[in-house]
Amino acid sequence: MEYETVIGLEVHVQLQTQSKMFCSCxxxxxxxxxxTRVCPVCLGLPGTLPVINKKAVExxxxxxxxxxxxxPNLTKFDRKNYPYPDLMKGYQISQYDMxxxxxxxxxxxxxxxxRIVRVERVHLEExxxxxxxxxxxxxxxxxxxxxxxxxxxxxxxxSHPDLRTPEEARSYLxxxxxIIQYLGVSTANAQDGSFRCDANxxxxxxxxxxxxxxxxxxxxxxxxxxxxxxxxxxxxxxxxLDSGERVIQExxxxxxxxxxxxxxxxxxxxxxxxxxxxxxxxxxxxxDSWIEEIQNKLPELADDRLTRxxxxxxxxxxxxxxxxxxxxMADYYERATGxxxxxxxxxxxxxxxxxxxxxxxxxxLLHLEDRQICESPVSPENLAELxxxxxxxxxxxxxxxxxLEEAFESGGSPAQIVQEKGYTQISDTSAVETAVGEAIxxxxxxxxxxxxGKETAAKFLVGQVMKNTKGQAKPDLVNKLIIAALExxx
Amino acid sequence: MPLERxxxxxxxxxxxxxxxxxxxxxxxxxxxxxxxxxxVLNELDTTGVTPTGHAGGLQTVMRDxxxxxxxxxxxxxxxxxxxEGEFFRVNSVLEE
Numbered sequence: 001m002e003y004e005t006v007i008g009l010e011v012h013v014q015l016q017t018q019s020k021m022f023c024s025c026x027x028x029x030x031x032x033x034x035x036t037r038v039c040p041v042c043l044g045l046p047g048t049l050p051v052i053n054k055k056a057v058e059x060x061x062x063x064x065x066x067x068x069x070x071x072p073n074l075t076k077f078d079r080k081n082y083p084y085p086d087l088m089k090g091y092q093i094s095q096y097d098m099x100x101x102x103x104x105x106x107x108x109x110x111x112x113x114x115r116i117v118r119v120e121r122v123h124l125e126e127x128x129x130x131x132x133x134x135x136x137x138x139x140x141x142x143x144x145x146x147x148x149x150x151x152x153x154x155x156x157x158x159s160h161p162d163l164r165t166p167e168e169a170r171s172y173l174x175x176x177x178x179i180i181q182y183l184g185v186s187t188a189n190a191q192d193g194s195f196r197c198d199a200n201x202x203x204x205x206x207x208x209x210x211x212x213x214x215x216x217x218x219x220x221x222x223x224x225x226x227x228x229x230x231x232x233x234x235x236x237x238x239x240x241l242d243s244g245e246r247v248i249q250e251x252x253x254x255x256x257x258x259x260x261x262x263x264x265x266x267x268x269x270x271x272x273x274x275x276x277x278x279x280x281x282x283x284x285x286x287x288d289s290w291i292e293e294i295q296n297k298l299p300e301l302a303d304d305r306l307t308r309x310x311x312x313x314x315x316x317x318x319x320x321x322x323x324x325x326x327x328x329m330a331d332y333y334e335r336a337t338g339x340x341x342x343x344x345x346x347x348x349x350x351x352x353x354x355x356x357x358x359x360x361x362x363x364x365l366l367h368l369e370d371r372q373i374c375e376s377p378v379s380p381e382n383l384a385e386l387x388x389x390x391x392x393x394x395x396x397x398x399x400x401x402x403x404l405e406e407a408f409e410s411g412g413s414p415a416q417i418v419q420e421k422g423y424t425q426i427s428d429t430s431a432v433e434t435a436v437g438e439a440i441x442x443x444x445x446x447x448x449x450x451x452x453g454k455e456t457a458a459k460f461l462v463g464q465v466m467k468n469t470k471g472q473a474k475p476d477l478v479n480k481l482i483i484a485a486l487e488x489x490x
Numbered sequence: 491m492p493l494e495r496x497x498x499x500x501x502x503x504x505x506x507x508x509x510x511x512x513x514x515x516x517x518x519x520x521x522x523x524x525x526x527x528x529x530v531l532n533e534l535d536t537t538g539v540t541p542t543g544h545a546g547g548l549q550t551v552m553r554d555x556x557x558x559x560x561x562x563x564x565x566x567x568x569x570x571x572x573x574e575g576e577f578f579r580v581n582s583v584l585e586e
Contacts, residue, residue: 017555024558034576038566055555076543083506085580131583144577147566272504277543282550 001242003203005234006211007169008161011176012154013186014127014194015059020151021126022050022093029148030192037148044089049280052077056124056153057100059185061286061294063155064101064122066179066301071291075100077124077278085145086128096275099123100286106159106179107303110171117172118160127152155185161200161211166230173197173223174325178302181327190222197226202247203237212237213247217261219254229254233261305330313337313351322359328374333358335380336387353387361401365408377411378404386414396475399423426473429481432465435473436481439464440489450486458482492522 017027023041026032041048061071078096104119129150135141157176163169177195180188188195202214217233220226232254237247252261300308302324309320309330324330337354358373362383366376378386386403389395395403395418403414403423410417418424426432439461440447449457458479465478498518502509509517560566563576572579 019555019557024553024556025560026557033563035566035578036563037560039560042560043566052550052552053555054552057552078543081504083504085578085583132577133582136582141582142574143580143583144574145580146577272500274504279544282544282546282548284550284552 002206003238003241004206004208005164005166006161006202006204006214007163007166007230008200009159009163009169009172010198010200011157011173012196012198013063013157013180013188015056015153015155016184016186017053017055017059017153019053021053021056021124021153022151025151027152029152032148034146035148038150042088042147042151044087050093050278052281052284053153056155057284057286058294059153059183060100060122060124060155061291062183062298063157063180063185064104065291065295065298066183067101067104067106067119067122067157069101069104069119069122071101071286072098073286073288074098074283075286076283077281078275079278080125080273080275082273084128085143086131086150088129088147088150092126092128093278093281094125094275095123098283106172106175108168108171108175110168111165115162115168117162117168120158120160122155122157125154125156126150127154161202166227166234169199169230170223170227173226175302177223178325178327182299182301182305184299193221196221199226199230201230201233201237203234203241212241213249215247215249215261216251217254218251218264221256225254225256228256228259229261232259236261302327302330309333313355314348315352315355319352319355319359323355326373328372329358332373332376332380336384350387350391353391354384357383357387357404361404362408365405377409378407382407382413389414389418393474394418394425395423396425396471398475399425399471422472424472426469429477432469432473432477432481435465435469436461436478436485439468439482440485447486447489451489458486461486493518493525 019025020027020037020042023039025037025039025042027037029037041050064071075095076098077093079091080094080096081091083090099121101122102120104122106117106119108115108117127149130146130148132144132146133141134144159172163172177188180186180195186194190196197220199217199220200214201217202212204210204212215233215237217229220229233252240247248263251264253264254261306317306320306324309315309324310317313320315323322329323333333354336358337351362373362376362378366373383404386400386407389403390397390400399418400414403417406412406417406421407414426435443461443464446457446460450461461482462475462478465473465482466475495514495518498514498521499509501521502514502517567573567576567578570578
């Protein structure tokens with residue numbers, strides 16, 4: 001039978017605040033020694049009370065607004081009870097039925113189609129402690145608790161079940177990730193867990209209105225993992241349904257290593273959160289004036305920047321999209337292009353060259369070393385300098401590639417590298433003519449081949465000149481002079 | 491409505507409390523009485539009343555995002571029933 005896949009995503013984003021959600025402990029748990037960012041509030045000691053971090057609320061409202069959500073004037077926090085040692089209090093302060101932001105949307109494009117995915121809600125909660133499991137399977141099996149992460153502000157973005165393919169899920173996550181980065185509310189790094197995703201997925205026969213039974217997939221640590229896990233789970237459920245069996249509603253983990261999802265049923269039984277309004281926190285009123293203030297502070301987001309790039313720099317949409325997907329790359333691009341704006345408006349040819357170099361050779365070099373553009377050893381200013389050297393005929397494009405590699409290696413300035421290594425291009429006609437003459441004298445066979453009608457012989461001679469000048473002769477000039485010299489001999 | 495035996499056991503397991511047969515009977519009766527007492531509230535007509543979690547009419551306040559020093563590491567672990575190095579040690583909670 002043919003099925004339609006239905007996917008909804010829950011994304012947890014750690015907010016980039018100085019202090020934790022409900023106390024003043026530093027939120028920099030990633031770099032701190034275990035249990036050194038802990039206070040009586042984190043430990044849930046008697047007599048402590050949570051106090052809301054205003055910045056975290058602002059970041060959540062900001063994200064809500066960027067997703068086109070409405071921001072209710074009245075919101076509250078709720079207590080989610082579960083006995084698990086990753087929470088010292090025995091409960092997590094979260095938001096149940098009155099989240100900070102509701103009813104938004106996200107425009108995605110996947111499988112050659114543009115679609116709108118509805119965002120159900122954006123709410124705020126606290127992150128939990130980190131558990132480390134020791135001696136698994138042995139008699140001494142136990143767990144170690146580091147409370148540092150507990151209480152770090154955690155924002156959850158919940159989509160409606162509007163996604164239909166794993167590819168759409170990937171597109172949604174890429175888009176959301178970009179928005180979060182543009183807003184600067186989180187480092188949004190999937191590897192260190194500051195941007196993590198759970199997925200609900202079910203199948204239904206095409207044409208059926210009711211949703212099928214869903215499974216919730218966890219433990220996906222990258223965009224790729226989400227795509228792989230959903231593709232796998234889609235196939236698994238199809239097989240279950242085709243064999244006449246029923247899908248069980250359960251939580252399943254994704255094993256990157258084994259490339260399968262596996263049942264985590266033990267956790268299922270414990271799901272009885274008994275939410276109730278958090279007694280320690282009265283309702284929170286969000287004034288319209290504050291919402292307006294945040295709205296006015298919203299930075300330019302990827303979609304707007306894409307449009308601006310096509311207009312201001314005259315870039316093809318393809319380039320603009322690739323460059324603006326990540327804020328860091330778009331910033332890099334503008335820094336490289338910007339300072340050369342000598343006539344009051346950007347030189348569009350230069351702007352396109354910058355794009356070519358970033359998306360081409362620089363991206364290749366970064367990829368080889370698994371580095372992000374913000375870690376590029378070649379600064380935007382240095383890249384601009386290199387492109388200038390090509391424009392001014394000081395180096396050829398192929399030499400410039402070598403210079404870029406060396407600059408990437410050493411972090412040095414391209415102009416200096418060119419000078420020190422003597423990479424300057426020979427564009428002086430008389431110097432090139434001498435080299436051309438030498439090549440023709442040294443290769444009589446090639447010359448007679450050319451005269452016999454074999455035009456590729458000219459290419460051979462060009463190659464000889466380039467070799468003898470260590471690649472420094474200007475290739476189109478060499479080509480011109482070789483042809484001229486050969487024609488003269490005919 | 492008296493609580494079912496299974497419900498008492500479920501509540502006990504959520505609270506991480508082990509109960510003997512006698513205790514299940516005893517707490518079952520007591521919890522049922524408490525619930526019965528609260529049934530009185532159902533006599534009120536609450537149509538059109540906004541649900542509320544707090545009766546005091548307070549609004550919560552927020553603080554600025556400023557970090558302060560945490561507790562000393564040794565103080566953090568002072569009351570831990572079991573510690574191992576710089577960590578709290580608990581029974582294995584590995585799930586799979």
